[in-house]
Amino acid sequence: MFVLFESLSVSRTQFLKPSPTRYKWDDTVLLYAGPLRSPTNLISYDYTYNDLFPQTKMIEEKTTILDPLMGRSFMKIPFNLTLGNNERCKTFSKMEINQSKYSYYYYLIENNYEKSLIIDNLPFLSRNSKNVSVPNYAIGYIGVLDSKNFVDSKEIHLINHFDFTIVLNPESNKTYTIAEAYLKPYIIDPCSKNNPSALADMKEDIVSYSVEWIIQEKAPHNRYYNVYSNSRTISGYKSHNYIFLIEFFIIVFFPFLFTYIIKYDVYFYKNVFSTLDEEVAGWEVISGDVFRIPDEITNYSYFIAPGIRFGLDFLLIFSICIFNVVTPANTDLFWLLLLIIDFISSFIGGFVSGAHFKQFNGKDSDIFHIYVSSVPSVIVFIPILLMNLIFTAEHATSSIQMSLFLFGSLFIVIISGCFMYVGSIFGFKVKRQEYPQRINLIPRQIPHSKLKYIIFVCGGFLIALSLYVYQSSVKSAIFCDLSLFKLFPDLAEMAFVLICSSMVVTVLSVYLILKCEDYWWWKFSMYTSLLSGLFYIMFDMYFFFRKMLKLSFSTKLLFLIITFSSGALVSVISAAFGFIASYFAIKYMYTQFDGK
Numbered sequence: 001m002f003v004l005f006e007s008l009s010v011s012r013t014q015f016l017k018p019s020p021t022r023y024k025w026d027d028t029v030l031l032y033a034g035p036l037r038s039p040t041n042l043i044s045y046d047y048t049y050n051d052l053f054p055q056t057k058m059i060e061e062k063t064t065i066l067d068p069l070m071g072r073s074f075m076k077i078p079f080n081l082t083l084g085n086n087e088r089c090k091t092f093s094k095m096e097i098n099q100s101k102y103s104y105y106y107y108l109i110e111n112n113y114e115k116s117l118i119i120d121n122l123p124f125l126s127r128n129s130k131n132v133s134v135p136n137y138a139i140g141y142i143g144v145l146d147s148k149n150f151v152d153s154k155e156i157h158l159i160n161h162f163d164f165t166i167v168l169n170p171e172s173n174k175t176y177t178i179a180e181a182y183l184k185p186y187i188i189d190p191c192s193k194n195n196p197s198a199l200a201d202m203k204e205d206i207v208s209y210s211v212e213w214i215i216q217e218k219a220p221h222n223r224y225y226n227v228y229s230n231s232r233t234i235s236g237y238k239s240h241n242y243i244f245l246i247e248f249f250i251i252v253f254f255p256f257l258f259t260y261i262i263k264y265d266v267y268f269y270k271n272v273f274s275t276l277d278e279e280v281a282g283w284e285v286i287s288g289d290v291f292r293i294p295d296e297i298t299n300y301s302y303f304i305a306p307g308i309r310f311g312l313d314f315l316l317i318f319s320i321c322i323f324n325v326v327t328p329a330n331t332d333l334f335w336l337l338l339l340i341i342d343f344i345s346s347f348i349g350g351f352v353s354g355a356h357f358k359q360f361n362g363k364d365s366d367i368f369h370i371y372v373s374s375v376p377s378v379i380v381f382i383p384i385l386l387m388n389l390i391f392t393a394e395h396a397t398s399s400i401q402m403s404l405f406l407f408g409s410l411f412i413v414i415i416s417g418c419f420m421y422v423g424s425i426f427g428f429k430v431k432r433q434e435y436p437q438r439i440n441l442i443p444r445q446i447p448h449s450k451l452k453y454i455i456f457v458c459g460g461f462l463i464a465l466s467l468y469v470y471q472s473s474v475k476s477a478i479f480c481d482l483s484l485f486k487l488f489p490d491l492a493e494m495a496f497v498l499i500c501s502s503m504v505v506t507v508l509s510v511y512l513i514l515k516c517e518d519y520w521w522w523k524f525s526m527y528t529s530l531l532s533g534l535f536y537i538m539f540d541m542y543f544f545f546r547k548m549l550k551l552s553f554s555t556k557l558l559f560l561i562i563t564f565s566s567g568a569l570v571s572v573i574s575a576a577f578g579f580i581a582s583y584f585a586i587k588y589m590y591t592q593f594d595g596k
Helices: 099-110 223-228 241-275 295-322 328-360 368-372 375-379 382-395 399-428 451-481 484-514 521-547 553-591
Strands: 002-004 028-033 052-054 079-083 095-097 116-120 156-170 176-188 207-209 213-215 283-289 439-445
Touching: 295 328, 295 399, 295 484, 295 553, 328 399, 451 484, 451 521, 451 553, 484 521, 484 553, 521 553
Parallel strands: 002 213
Antiparallel strands: 028 052, 028 079, 095 176, 116 156, 156 176, 283 439
16 A cells, blocks of 8 residues: 555655565565655646655554655555466555545546546566666566576566546545546566557466555645656756747847837938928828826836836746756755845835836825835735645644744735835935927827727737746646646746736837827836736636636635736736836837937
């Protein structure tokens, strides 16, 4: 028997040295199951357990094994493998689950995902002819040792195929017996190129197993180590291949298009328009402020502070993932870096917000607005607090530990708010630049006025579309596999794409809108960015109606809360960086024209 941690996703960095003992017929081999993998999302059904290893001695049941990655115990129950002839090639086992797990399996069955969960090629460790551990082969093999204790070329390894059939048998209001499971051992000849054959195709049975599955509600380790579970890890970070294509299109193509349009407009103005009449081929002179900065623009300082803060948070985490700063050996450094990054980002966000407010308003009596701008930073922090709550509920072993963890999170929020407050004061002291209010006589090709609505809607959709490739995997891991903390690299890369796309797309959208009207560029920059959050929520709702309807009401409610909070966070980050990029782009654009 062995313990099955369904939500555990920690992979081993090393295997214990296998025993040199050669097992014979009717011998009992004592194996231990290490941390076991679980499906990465709801529709995954290929369970791969890669951490079974043999022990050199017969160990009592109560003996604990130390995980070399974490340095703490992970299981106490052995798995018995018996080699020998048996009339039956399959045994039945039961798996007990509680009410919360019932809806998950019920959903799989009702939606015809898998009525049988398949575990293919259970990767035991075995020894090859040179006594080296070989993954994906069974510990038992048949062969003859030569004088040098090498196995001849006729050795046969045993591979197991677990076929689980789910059957719902409600025994009470809280407990269900799921399953009948049977084993179909395979045999494989490493010297043969033929496909493995099942025992059903053989004339006699070779092995028999006795397996008991046990579900443990709380895994005896900190799930933060899930960060190291697969290739999406901090220590072995690899970016999505298709992200490079999206980033090339957004970051390279759009700025090129924007530069080409500006150069064309400047060339037309300087070389063509001055020799023509006022209205030629759809072009006309638009009169207005060259650099329009209305007083109400200061209201957007409320978006600047939290947007800069959380955008820089995830952007700096992305740099940590890229340069492999953190390894499994120094995980405490990761938490320390997170705190430092958040404090620095809070200060910078407050500084930019204060400087922005002083630049566009400059009234000392209104400095109170800077302090109020910290409020959205607390509001959009709700998703992070919810994730902390989930983490605490799963891993806190006592009410005292839960209280300390939650109060610690609240303390971090307060300290970050103080850094933002101090930064806003320093930002407000920045010297204000004076912009001359000149009259603009710049020719523009005026399209239909309704085109501006299509422009900023398409801009918001494009920003949200750049995030869509992440949403399904992130939400599935949170609500189906409950492995949030292994997603730091994904979330950081997601924020990087959001910042880049919001800056580039918003600038291009604003310029196209300026060709429709000569003012309100600040409003349309905000509209484009805020719509990205709306489309983000729409994509999440698609995921909700596709995969979440069969889950419990509390899970649905939590999903909706996180969805709308995340949409607000996306809007705030996109609005902050999009507005700042538009501001500098418009400032540069008007310097290209003659302001007489």
